[in-house]
Amino acid sequence: MRALNLKLWRDLWNLRSQVLTIALVVAIGVGGFVGLFSVHASLLQARDDFYRSHRLADVSVSLKRAPTALAARVAAIDGVAEVQTGLAFDAQIDLGDPGAPVTGRFVALDLVRAPLGTQALNATRLREGRWPEAGPALEAVVSESFARARGLRPGARVHAVLNGRLLAVQVVGLAISPEYVFAGSGGAPDERSFGIWWVDARRLAELLDLRGAFNQAVLRLEPGASEPAVVAALDRLLEPYGSLGAVLRRDQLSARVVDDELDQLRVMGTVLPAIFLAVAMFILNGVLARQVATQRAQIASLKALGYGDGAIAAHYVGMALLVAGLGVVAGLALSGLIGRAMLGLYEPVFRFDALAYRTSAPLVGVAVAVAAAAAALGAWTAIRAVVRLRPAQAMQPPAPPAYRRTLAERLAPGARVRARALMVLRDVENRPWRSAFTVAGVAMAMALQIAGAFWLDAIAHIEDVQFRQVQPGNVVLHFQPHAAPAVAAELRRLPGVLMAEAYRSEPVRVLRGARSREVALTGLPPHAPLLPVVDARRGPVALPDEGIVLSQLLARDIGAQAGDRVTVAFRVGNREQVELPVVAVVHTLMGQQAWMSLPALHRATRDGAGLSDAALLVDDSALPAFWAAIKATPGVAAVFDKRSVQRAFDERTSYNMGAFSAILTLFAVAMAVGITYNAARIALSERAWDLASLRVLGMTRGEVSVLLLGQLAFELLLALPLGLLAGRGLAALLMRLMSSDNIEFPVVIAPATYAWAAIIVLAAGAASALLVRRRVDRFDLVAVLKVRE
Numbered sequence: 001m002r003a004l005n006l007k008l009w010r011d012l013w014n015l016r017s018q019v020l021t022i023a024l025v026v027a028i029g030v031g032g033f034v035g036l037f038s039v040h041a042s043l044l045q046a047r048d049d050f051y052r053s054h055r056l057a058d059v060s061v062s063l064k065r066a067p068t069a070l071a072a073r074v075a076a077i078d079g080v081a082e083v084q085t086g087l088a089f090d091a092q093i094d095l096g097d098p099g100a101p102v103t104g105r106f107v108a109l110d111l112v113r114a115p116l117g118t119q120a121l122n123a124t125r126l127r128e129g130r131w132p133e134a135g136p137a138l139e140a141v142v143s144e145s146f147a148r149a150r151g152l153r154p155g156a157r158v159h160a161v162l163n164g165r166l167l168a169v170q171v172v173g174l175a176i177s178p179e180y181v182f183a184g185s186g187g188a189p190d191e192r193s194f195g196i197w198w199v200d201a202r203r204l205a206e207l208l209d210l211r212g213a214f215n216q217a218v219l220r221l222e223p224g225a226s227e228p229a230v231v232a233a234l235d236r237l238l239e240p241y242g243s244l245g246a247v248l249r250r251d252q253l254s255a256r257v258v259d260d261e262l263d264q265l266r267v268m269g270t271v272l273p274a275i276f277l278a279v280a281m282f283i284l285n286g287v288l289a290r291q292v293a294t295q296r297a298q299i300a301s302l303k304a305l306g307y308g309d310g311a312i313a314a315h316y317v318g319m320a321l322l323v324a325g326l327g328v329v330a331g332l333a334l335s336g337l338i339g340r341a342m343l344g345l346y347e348p349v350f351r352f353d354a355l356a357y358r359t360s361a362p363l364v365g366v367a368v369a370v371a372a373a374a375a376a377l378g379a380w381t382a383i384r385a386v387v388r389l390r391p392a393q394a395m396q397p398p399a400p401p402a403y404r405r406t407l408a409e410r411l412a413p414g415a416r417v418r419a420r421a422l423m424v425l426r427d428v429e430n431r432p433w434r435s436a437f438t439v440a441g442v443a444m445a446m447a448l449q450i451a452g453a454f455w456l457d458a459i460a461h462i463e464d465v466q467f468r469q470v471q472p473g474n475v476v477l478h479f480q481p482h483a484a485p486a487v488a489a490e491l492r493r494l495p496g497v498l499m500a501e502a503y504r505s506e507p508v509r510v511l512r513g514a515r516s517r518e519v520a521l522t523g524l525p526p527h528a529p530l531l532p533v534v535d536a537r538r539g540p541v542a543l544p545d546e547g548i549v550l551s552q553l554l555a556r557d558i559g560a561q562a563g564d565r566v567t568v569a570f571r572v573g574n575r576e577q578v579e580l581p582v583v584a585v586v587h588t589l590m591g592q593q594a595w596m597s598l599p600a601l602h603r604a605t606r607d608g609a610g611l612s613d614a615a616l617l618v619d620d621s622a623l624p625a626f627w628a629a630i631k632a633t634p635g636v637a638a639v640f641d642k643r644s645v646q647r648a649f650d651e652r653t654s655y656n657m658g659a660f661s662a663i664l665t666l667f668a669v670a671m672a673v674g675i676t677y678n679a680a681r682i683a684l685s686e687r688a689w690d691l692a693s694l695r696v697l698g699m700t701r702g703e704v705s706v707l708l709l710g711q712l713a714f715e716l717l718l719a720l721p722l723g724l725l726a727g728r729g730l731a732a733l734l735m736r737l738m739s740s741d742n743i744e745f746p747v748v749i750a751p752a753t754y755a756w757a758a759i760i761v762l763a764a765g766a767a768s769a770l771l772v773r774r775r776v777d778r779f780d781l782v783a784v785l786k787v788r789e
Contacts, residue, residue: 004307004315007298011319018681019323021674026327026375028667029276030367031334036269038339038359039346043262046352053353054123056178057218058249059227061234062088064242064572065213074217077233079225084121085214087204090480090638093169093195094159094631095150098624100475100641101631102150103194104160105183108201109141121218122179124198125353129154129173134200138207141173143180144351146195149648160197162207164634169197176351179218182257189257192648193641244507244571245518258350260740265342267737271730272664275448277374279441279671317379324375328368335359338663435711438679439719442761445672446723449757451730452664454749455657458735461748462589465536467646473499473530475616477630480637482610491614494629496622501530502611504601510550510594511567515558521548521568521594523601530615533595535586536746543597547583553744554592555585568594573607580604590743665760672764680712680772716765720758727757 012019068085075083087108092101110120111134124141132139142152152158156171180196182189205211217238221230231246238246249255302312339357347355479487483502491500504523509516524531524543532540533549543549548568550560560566560582569577580596602609618626630636728749735745 004302004311008315008319008322012322018678019326021677022323023327023330024670025276025279025674026324026371027330027334028670029273030328030331030371031338032276032667033269033273033370034332034335034359034363034367035338035342036265036273037363038335038357039342040262040265040269041360041363042339042343042356042358043265043346043350043352045358046350046355047258047262049354050181050352051178054125054178055121055220056249056255057084057121058221059219059230059234059246060179060216060249060252061218061238061246062216062244063238065210065215066238066241068212068214070237070241071214071217073237074219074234077230077237079222079230080219081222081225082121082220083217084219085217087201087208087210087214088216089162089204089208090478092161092631092636092639093197095152096158098627100193100623100627100644101636101639102146102192103478103638104197105194106140106160106162106197106199106204108204109198111200121220122177124175124177127174127176129171132172132198132200134202137170138167138199138203139170139172140197140199141175142171142198143183143196144174144176145191146183147171147174149192150195159631161634161637163209165207166634167207169199176353178254179252180254181350181352182254184253189253190645190648192644193639239575242572245509247518256740256742260743261346261349263740264738267734271734271737272448272451272667275444275730276667276671277370279444279675313380313383316383317376320375320379321372324371328371331367331371332364341663435715438675438712438715439722441675442672442716442719442765443723443726445668445675445764446719446757446761447726447730448671449665449668449760450724450727450749450753451734452661452668453753453756454727454731454747455661457748457750457753458746459653459657460750461746463646463649465534465589467642467649469534469539470532471615471642472532473501473615473617474620474642475618475626476640476642477614477616477636478638478640479612479614479635481635482612483614483635485609485611487611488614491616495625496619497616497626498619499530499617500614501525501528501616502614503528503531504598504610505612506573506601506605507571508594509569509571510554510558511569512558512560512564517554517557517592518571519554519592519594521570521596521601523596523598525598528615530617533586534588536589537587541584541586543595544583545597546600547581547596549584549586549595550582551588551591551593552585553588553742554594555582557592561585568604570605573605576604576606578604588744589746592742668757669760669764672761673768676712676716676765676768677771679715680768712765712769716762719761723757723761724754727754 066085071083071085074080087106089106091104091106093104094101109124109132111132126141127144129141132141147153152171152174154172154174158169158171160167160169175198177196182191183196184190184194205213219230219234221227227248231248234246235243250259299312303309336357336359339359343355343357477491482504485502488500488502491497491502503525505520506523507518508521509518510521524533526543533543535541541549548566550566555561558566562582562585564582565579566582567577567579569575586595596604630639728747731749732747735747739745
């Protein structure tokens with residue numbers, strides 16, 4: 001076997017440039033797989049440890065008001081292991097700057113338990129500063145993400161409107177909680193405009209006039225307890241007290257956002273590396289097929305000397321495994337760089353207690369096994385026919401290809417085809433599988449480039465729909481309690497207000513059969529330009545006078561469509577339950593929502609004509625005066641400043657998506673270079689004798705290069721439209737896998753993204769062509785012509 005081993009190393013050295021390009025593609029696939037899955041595993045472990053150490057509750061519920069004594073009845077529900085009641089209240093906060101006020105959720109904090117480190121449910125952990133102290137001053141610990149976004153540090157002093165009273169609040173510390181890894185109002189995280197403020201529980205109860213009462217509760221369930229049964233029993237018990245419906249951990253805003261992020265990372269770690277490994281298998285197949293064809297006589301000699309089919313097959317499979325092994329080693333090193341870079345993007349977002357990069361042995365084993373299997377499969381498909389030949393057959397040269405008229409000649413028999421173009425077309429037609437592999441590989445490289453870059457297009461589309469079409473105004477106000485119908489006219493008198501439209505939003509449960517969802521039902525006035533219901537595909541949708549309109553995400557979740565009837569159970573007020581026809585289903589990008597006309601909603605609730613919110617269009621130049629007036633309005637409990645939210649959205653998505661797109665673009669370029677370079681090298685090794693003969697007959701280096709590289713150019717041009725289609729298909733697949741019950745990513749790809757993908761692939765092809773052209777220019781004509789393959 002020593003002779004085969006020497007031959008193996010000699011062959012690898014002779015093919016070193018092709019070996020390196022194949023190993024690079026394998027390295028990218030292995031590095032992406034191990035790196036992304038390691039990040040996923042690291043985040044998953046950090047999340048679980050964080051939830052466990054801080055005892056994140058299994059069920060949470062918000063309500064209007066219930067006596068503290070009711071907690072004992074909640075604890076008696078079958079399956080409940082622990083109950084913790086508390087208080088929470090959303091209020092407007094003035095940070096002391098001329099900008100918009102922000103919304104703060106004031107949460108009761110047990111000043112006896114927290115400083116002692118006693119493990120309550122949803123335990124808060126101090127990250128900086130100290131805990132609040134009971135006293136005349138209202139002290140608070142603020143959520144770290146909000147404080148960092150707003151530049152708040154211990155010692156800062158702000159003002160808040162709590163239950164109609166303007167109070168000074170002293171920031172004494174920053175903290176994190178598993179319940180508020182992501183926090184926001186309206187079903188979306190917003191770290192700039194929404195923060196959590198933990199204050200003394202007794203003081204908060206006094207300020208809210210809720211002594212001896214609670215308005216939120218969290219539960220820990222016993223192992224094996226039935227979640228639906230506990231939720232149903234809890235809802236029945238708390239319904240008379242204004243319950244908004246119990247929420248399981250997986251449906252809670254923060255936990256849901258974390259889970260969605262992890263699911264998306266898992267999808268990326270599966271789909272994209274699989275493409276790289278498949279392409280590496282195709283390239284390896286082409287290289288080995290050519291290597292076996294050129295060594296046909298050597299294989300015959302080895303067989304004549306007594307080497308069996310198994311030994312010869314093992315020799316070539318071993319070559320493939322060594323190439324793959326080189327890629328695996330480089331890929332494992334690359335995985336650490338990818339993983340730590342990705343973890344660096346996630347660390348300031350999640351803010352778990354401890355976030356460390358971990359790579360497990362089983363994960364590495366899977367990567368090695370997949371890469372080895374891909375290499376072995378590519379090698380076996382390339383060598384199986386030749387290895388089975390008898391020595392006498394192998395000694396003979398392979399039968400020459402049966403050249404015939406090309407498809408162009410057959411379709412246009414009278415047309416004159418230039419000789420050089422005819423040679424290129426014949427070579428493509430007589431090696432269809434090899435050309436197909438090259439075209440498919442280049443198309444997939446282009447698809448990867450599109451799949452990495454289109455995220456920015458999708459984000460831009462989401463931003464356009466959500467911030468320009470759905471919210472034409474720039475300010476939304478939330479009233480607590482509900483405002484009178486004349487509030488819109490009063491708001492129009494504020495400084496800078498150009499338009500003002502008030503509406504009503506109510507928490508409801510929408511039921512159809514056994515399926516139900518807790519959502520917000522919005523009642524909109526007729527002909528309201530600041531409050532359009534927008535279908536992402538069709539544009540604005542007019543609300544009917546009667547009936548209900550559902551978002552596509554909600555309709556899909558409960559199995560409803562236009563023409564069906566659903567039951568709507570209101571969670572507050574008179575708690576009416578009505579049956580309504582579904583008039584239309586609207587395709588939205590985010591959130592499960594429902595709409596009605598405002599008069600129809602008033603009739604359904606039977607509790608008057610109160611309004612909960614208002615959308616405004618305010619002159620930008622008058623915003624400082626407008627914000628000053630809003631800060632002096634006690635009835636405004638929360639404010640949505642579109643400009644601030646949009647800036648935070650841009651900062652969060654542009655950085656992460658830009659980094660991810662840049663990484664994937666580099667990988668796609670490496671993949672395109674690997675494919676095109678190997679295709680050109682294989683073509684050169686196959687046609688070296690012919691090209692040298694043409695040089696001897698008088699052709700110039702440029703003319704010979706055109707003959708060689710014309711095939712590559714033809715395959716690149718053929719791959720472009722296929723790459724565009726594959727890119728859109730891959731983007732659609734990724735979006736389908738990443739979409740959830742609360743968000744549906746759009747497949748929006750700008751023409752510029754397609755154009756850049758084509759330019760990058762063509763540039764990679766041109767670079768590969770130049771490298772191969774140098775070899776043509778350095779032909780040793782005598783040496784090439786001495787051996788006819």
